[in-house]
Amino acid sequence: MIISILVLEGPYNHEASDSAYNFIQAALAKGHTIRGIFFYDDGVYNATKLMDPPQDDRHISKRWSELGATGIDMVVCIAAAKRRGITNEVLAPNIRISGLGQLASMIHESDRIVTFGD
Amino acid sequence: MIISILVLEGPYNHEASDSAYNFIQAALAKGHTIRGIFFYDDGVYNATKLMDPPQDDRHISKRWSELGATGIDMVVCIAAAKRRGITNEVLAPNIRISGLGQLASMIHESDRIVTFGD
Amino acid sequence: MAEKGKKVMVTVRKPPHGSIYVQESIEVMFIFATYEMDLSVVFLDDGVLALHAGQDTKGLGIKGFMASLGALVDWEVTNVYVDRQSLKDRGIAEDAIIAIGKDDDSGAPIRPKVLDTAQIAAMMTGQHSIVSF
């Protein structure tokens, strides 16, 4: 199965990022394909490389970058990102900023889309 | 009356920032003193200078910077900010990053504290 | 290349103005319409409050999105539905909801189509994908 993921909330503040990540890990373990992860609304905050959580806690943007390094398309919505100050300057590796059309493409090219938010 | 304000949600996503701003303008118009504004939880996102909303919409961090320029103490919680990638690098003018002790000081030195969040 | 015609639904369940979800859902509708999906939009639960007549966000200092909502049809977002029970619970008359466009010929206002919950449930079941706000 080909799956895309929509993340609507920022890291740490809501469990959405964690649920999405745990779901994706389980899907990959079962041999499914993740076509892409689209960050929208406050979800765009997941993409800042400047986050610096306590050492004994998870580093959420690093986790996303690592998934991006495996070839999963990680896209931040440009309109939502501009409002919230997520620019190329602060963007974590292997994540790109693009338009909502990318979400449409992910839906077209996936069997399922799963939304995580609040 | 001396008032301090606590903002717990990020800009644009929730009305909290707008309500806080409108409340503060009304308080200043009535001759009250704003001792400080403390940004906590997702409220720390209010402080990024990188936000770039559509031209016909309000620019929330600029509004805060302008209030800061009038001498109101604008403080972003360092622990909440580190988690979320709000660093000195992206901090809007006239806003500073400091500890939760500053919130305690604001409370001690104010007649009232008003919380805006979600 | 994007494949055409997949059935995609956008549901809006959050109330307007207290948060940006309704506004950002409209941006999604506009883009999805250009992809020539078989798009339907459903206002449900507190989402129906976005269709309340007479909304004016000027006093909040917020730009708002009422103009966008009123132009859904112009952007070819035409299959727009609203849940009857959600309107009723919130005291909104079915004929008092805002128009989302005008008929090209008659100039008559086009409003979201009011459906029963069971009709919405049936429509939801047939979708390829549903994105919710």
Next chain:
Amino acid sequence: MAEKGKKVMVTVRKPPHGSIYVQESIEVMFIFATYEMDLSVVFLDDGVLALHAGQDTKGLGIKGFMASLGALVDWEVTNVYVDRQSLKDRGIAEDAIIAIGKDDDSGAPIRPKVLDTAQIAAMMTGQHSIVSF
């Protein structure tokens, strides 16, 4: 310099783990306690779920904050209250809530004190400031 002894209350009404509010409210309690305010903390509505016994966030990959909550008394956050009705509605027995510290002498667990809503309302009325999560 900070003036001592103002009555300050922190209320916690959000459920744990689905969002970070409870965790960040605990950080506030810890700091406020060092300011020698006359601090009280009230768990109310879904906030009482933070006191549920046996919570373990390991499976979520989240560090969690149960250790901090169990050490409130060590950090001199001692006036900690919980609303009886909120516990009851959520099926949590009053003697099953977690300890927030140990008695220095006896080693007995110290738990938040269960109060009726009217008692909490009365306590709230006497505060200089209330910070809510």
Next chain:
Amino acid sequence: MLHTVNKSPFQNGALENCLRLARDGDAILLLEDGVYAAAAGTVKSSLIEQAVKRHAVYAIEADLKARGLGNLIKDVRVASYGDFVDLVEKHTVHAWL
């Protein structure tokens, strides 16, 4: 006490939580999505219809207008942000977030 409520009464229990605890004579201010509770003729109108008997209930005008709410429950007082400031001057505030 001044209690502020900013959540839709149709979706969130914050107003009911507030009313359970608020004491006679406490003031209640509805703002943001909380102002939907001030609308007459909804399934949740009874909350504020009852509340006005025990409390002064205010709703922020800019929030009412943003949401198109004109037909309000009797005795709800429409408040400006300036009125909000005056209420804060009179009362300690608890925000029912």
Next chain:
Amino acid sequence: MLHTVNKSPFQNGALENCLRLARDGDAILLLEDGVYAAAAGTVKSSLIEQAVKRHAVYAIEADLKARGLGNLIKDVRVASYGDFVDLVEKHTVHAWL
């Protein structure tokens, strides 16, 4: 259809909204704060006690453990993230955010 619900049933109407619309045979997955609805002996237990008669109801195990919930309503199925993936394979998903 698979319906996911991530809100506390004590504070938010999402589960009730979902159950109003869900059709017989649709599956319901509780996750995040939504898993509180799976607990037995609460004022909201009746929602899921009724729902299990018409739906397969699942609750994410890691979320249950994080919240200390062991005493579940009969017929609620404890699910891993892998089970969640399997459900998604079977059904189109609607998230009741």
